[in-house]
Amino acid sequence: xxxxxRTAAAAALALCAAFAAPGTAxxxxxxxxxxxxxxxxxxxxxxxxxxxPYGIGRTTLHLTDDSRKDPWVPQAGGRAVMVDVFYPxxxxxxxxxxxxxxxxxxxxxxARKLEGVPPEAMAGTRTDVRTxxxxxxGRHPLVVLSPGFGVPxxxxxxxxxxxxxxxxxxxxxxxxxxxxxxxxxxxxxxxCVACETAKTPEDFHNVVTGRAKDVSFVLDRLTGPRAAxxxxxxxDKRRIGMAxxxxxxxxxxxxxxxxxxxxxGVNMDGAFQGAIPAEGLGGRPFMMLGTNDEWHRPxxxxxxxxxxxxxxxxxxxxxTVDRADxxxxxxxxxxxxQIFPPTVPRPALSAARSVAVTRAYTAAFFDRHLRHLPxxxxxxxxxxxxxxxxxxxxxxxxxxxxxxxxxxxxxxx
Numbered sequence: 001x002x003x004x005x006r007t008a009a010a011a012a013l014a015l016c017a018a019f020a021a022p023g024t025a026x027x028x029x030x031x032x033x034x035x036x037x038x039x040x041x042x043x044x045x046x047x048x049x050x051x052x053p054y055g056i057g058r059t060t061l062h063l064t065d066d067s068r069k070d071p072w073v074p075q076a077g078g079r080a081v082m083v084d085v086f087y088p089x090x091x092x093x094x095x096x097x098x099x100x101x102x103x104x105x106x107x108x109x110x111a112r113k114l115e116g117v118p119p120e121a122m123a124g125t126r127t128d129v130r131t132x133x134x135x136x137x138g139r140h141p142l143v144v145l146s147p148g149f150g151v152p153x154x155x156x157x158x159x160x161x162x163x164x165x166x167x168x169x170x171x172x173x174x175x176x177x178x179x180x181x182x183x184x185x186x187x188x189x190x191x192c193v194a195c196e197t198a199k200t201p202e203d204f205h206n207v208v209t210g211r212a213k214d215v216s217f218v219l220d221r222l223t224g225p226r227a228a229x230x231x232x233x234x235x236d237k238r239r240i241g242m243a244x245x246x247x248x249x250x251x252x253x254x255x256x257x258x259x260x261x262x263x264x265g266v267n268m269d270g271a272f273q274g275a276i277p278a279e280g281l282g283g284r285p286f287m288m289l290g291t292n293d294e295w296h297r298p299x300x301x302x303x304x305x306x307x308x309x310x311x312x313x314x315x316x317x318x319x320t321v322d323r324a325d326x327x328x329x330x331x332x333x334x335x336x337x338q339i340f341p342p343t344v345p346r347p348a349l350s351a352a353r354s355v356a357v358t359r360a361y362t363a364a365f366f367d368r369h370l371r372h373l374p375x376x377x378x379x380x381x382x383x384x385x386x387x388x389x390x391x392x393x394x395x396x397x398x399x400x401x402x403x404x405x406x407x408x409x410x411x412x413x
Contacts, residue, residue, distance in 0.1 A: 043118065045338040046126040047158045047331065048355045052165030057089035057133030058097050062185050065217045071210055072177040072193040080184055081214050082174040084153060085222070086164040087135055087234055094133030099125035100154045100181075103189050108152060108181030111191070114340065121339045125331075128161055141239035141370040142222065144215055144255075144262070145172040148246030148270070148330070149207070150192045152179045155330045156245065162359040168366070169235050171222060175214050178207070204247065204273045211251035212258045215242065219261055239263065239370040243362055245329050246270040249288075253308070256281045264369035266362055268329035269296065272304035276311050285315035285369045289329065289361060292320035298393040309393055315369060317378060318391040321357055323348035329358045349387060357385060 050056065066078035105119040143163055145156045153174040160170045174182045177193040184190055198204055221227060223237040241264040242252040249267030253275035256262045260282070269290040288305055290296030296305055297320055309318060321328065325347035333351035336344055347354070360377060368375040380390055 043121045043339055044124040044126060045122060045335055047128075047161065047334055048352065050128055050162040050165035051359065052162065052167065054088035054136055054165050054167055055091035055093065055133055056129050056161055056164045057087045057094055057135060058129045058131060059085050059087075061085060061221070063218065063221055065214075068213065070176055071206070072197060076176070076187065079210075079214065079217075080176040080187075081218060082153065082176075082182060082184060083218055084160070084170075084172040085231060086129065086160045086170040086172070087133075087231070088138075088140060088164055088167055088169070089130065089133035089136055094130030097127065097129040097131045099123055099127055099157060100152070101183060101189075104152065104154075104181040104183050106181070107189050107191065108179075111150070111180035114344065117340055122335060125157075125334075127157060128165070129157070135234060138234075139236040140167055140169045140234055141241065141366065142169045142171065142235045142237070143366060143370075144218065144240070144242040144252075145170060146211055146215065146242070146244035146248030146251045147172075147174070147179065148244075148248055149178065149198075150180055150195045151245070151330065152182050155332065158331050158334065158355050159243070159329075159358055159362060163363060163366070166363055166367075169231065171218060173214065173218055175211055201273070204271075205275075207247055208250040208254040208273045208275045209258075211248070212254040215251070215255045215262075216259045219259065223261075237261065241265065241366045241370050243268065243366075244270065246326065247273065250275045253281070253286065256284060256286070264366060266365060268358070268362075269324075269326050271302050272308050274304075276308045278311065280311040280313060283314040285365070286312045287317040287319065287361070287365045289317075289319045289358070290321070291324045291326065291328070292322045292387075292389050293324075296320055297389075298391050306393065315378075317365065318393075319361060320389045320391060321349065322387040322389070324354065324387070325349075328354045353387065357387060360385065361388065 061083040064078040064080045068079040070076045070079050100123050102119045102123040105123040109117050109119055145160055147153050147156055153172040156172055160172050163170050177190055180192045182190050198207055222231050223235055240262050242255055242262050243266035244252040245268045247270055249270030250273045252265040252267055253272055256265045257277055264285045266287045294300055295302045328347050328349055333354040336346035337351045364375040364377040367373045
């Protein structure tokens, strides 16, 4: 059983224990006491500041593809997605945006058995995102982000912020009934029906191919003839990339296999679930960014990475990160250090380094392949990032700074 399937099974058991009616919208629990609210306000988390020059605007779209029924709850109607669109904005315009709603966070924490964490502390996480911000002029590349199985889109906010600050439009997508704690208009705060339903490799393959259809639909709505304004004017539809965490990373590969508009992709620590066909991705660049452990080093337990590697081309990269865990590539390390109790397991790699590494290498990959800018960071190990190993199973198998000295390009296009 893959790490994804084990994690999904454990989460489903936790949710079944917490809720008597899984798969339905969840009512909001009673409001916290004033004392609890005051404590939460003083203990709010804060994401690291983004590194680029742009301000960050955000708007949220609720989109429904009426040509497809929801695969998990067919009676709900058309396939629905929630999309946070982050866009380069004029600094100082707009109003501070919430990380998520307290109701959404409360459901997520309950599903993860973290009821002792004040939901206000996580919902009120300080970010650099603003609603109603005035868009910056010009046309920008688009990066789509897809979260892991059972995990909401807002847990990729740190990466979304940073890419946007560097001049990307970012569309972060939630897929209905595939995460704990996501509010959908008219449906309430949804739980993860898919986490209870998907059990077999075929089920998980269907998840990633379903996400590919969702993303193609989102691209139609952001860049097509009926594109939501003002994004039709802001997005350069010739420069589209996609990154995802866990099953979202497999979704990035599946989307590229099905939709030629996506020119580059990143899988952050996800099993591929059969997403990459034998013929590959048409030579388009793809990066695998994962844990440097028994899972995602060459020859690791997740055999899908070894199977995918020879099918990839066009500037592929296989990077692994020391002391990382599965959620290193999300906002989770920030919460683990700042507001989660010490009993919650956390990776050895600090939150600051987790965020910095994820941001730097993801941005470098898209800068090289969507903007065609030189990126020495991708050419080999860097003294500034000693945690990051470059793996090349057809060449130097060790993939470490000793066997692959800095400045020795690996698999450069």
